[in-house]
Amino acid sequence: MSTLTLEQVSVGALRDVSLAVQGGEILCLSGPSGSGKSRLLRAIADLDPHQGQVRLDDMEQGTVPGHRWRQRVMMVPADSQWWFEQVGEHFQPTLPQVPDALGFPADVLAWPVVRLSSGERQRLALLRALARKPAVLLLDEPTANLDEEMVERVEAWLKAEIRRRNIIVFWVAHDSAQILRVADRHYRLVGHQLEVAHGSH
Numbered sequence: 001m002s003t004l005t006l007e008q009v010s011v012g013a014l015r016d017v018s019l020a021v022q023g024g025e026i027l028c029l030s031g032p033s034g035s036g037k038s039r040l041l042r043a044i045a046d047l048d049p050h051q052g053q054v055r056l057d058d059m060e061q062g063t064v065p066g067h068r069w070r071q072r073v074m075m076v077p078a079d080s081q082w083w084f085e086q087v088g089e090h091f092q093p094t095l096p097q098v099p100d101a102l103g104f105p106a107d108v109l110a111w112p113v114v115r116l117s118s119g120e121r122q123r124l125a126l127l128r129a130l131a132r133k134p135a136v137l138l139l140d141e142p143t144a145n146l147d148e149e150m151v152e153r154v155e156a157w158l159k160a161e162i163r164r165r166n167i168i169v170f171w172v173a174h175d176s177a178q179i180l181r182v183a184d185r186h187y188r189l190v191g192h193q194l195e196v197a198h199g200s201h
């Protein structure tokens, strides 16, 4: 089972974050808007300059090219990017099974990207990331654009996939009910620190 280790990571206002997360574990991050949650995810993905070390098992972030690191340590930003015309083109070479939990009709992979709503983009971005078999998933508010029923469906699907594949997960969330449902650990960004959230389990 893989382990992601952060040693004294500092980015923006956040100082000296040291922790380790195991495969299959979901670490939720919450905190006020602008406190640095996305920046921490971007640092872990090697997308933002930072201090300190990030290691996936024996692979040091600084010793591999960024694109190779991100094949293993994959960020799903709140606003996903799509560069081909059709949805299915983003899933080459192998088209995935689209799980019922995502609520799409069978022909979704043939849809043009321009027709996607923000919630559809978000659900498909999660499917796209999982299809690439990452060791680590960095999820930035992965259900922010979904209605209440879809939030719980997507959450349950994601959680099952994370457990089944032993993926290491950082999950930025604002909703305390969601955090209770999905988190194995919960940290809050407070000033310069990452603090264990009260009631964390």
Ligand SMILES: Nc1ncnc2c1ncn2[C@@H]1O[C@H](COP(=O)(O)OP(=O)(O)OP(=O)(O)O)[C@@H](O)[C@H]1O
Residues within 6 Å of the ligand: 012, 031, 032, 033, 034, 035, 036, 037, 038, 039, 040, 048
């Ligand atoms: N590359 C950068 N250089 C300097 N400042 C930055 C950079 N990227 C983000 N910031 C600033 O760092 C702070 C934290 O931003 P971040 O996007 O991590 O917040 P957040 O906690 O994810 O907020 P939200 O909940 O609103 O998404 C913000 O004040 C933002 O303007």
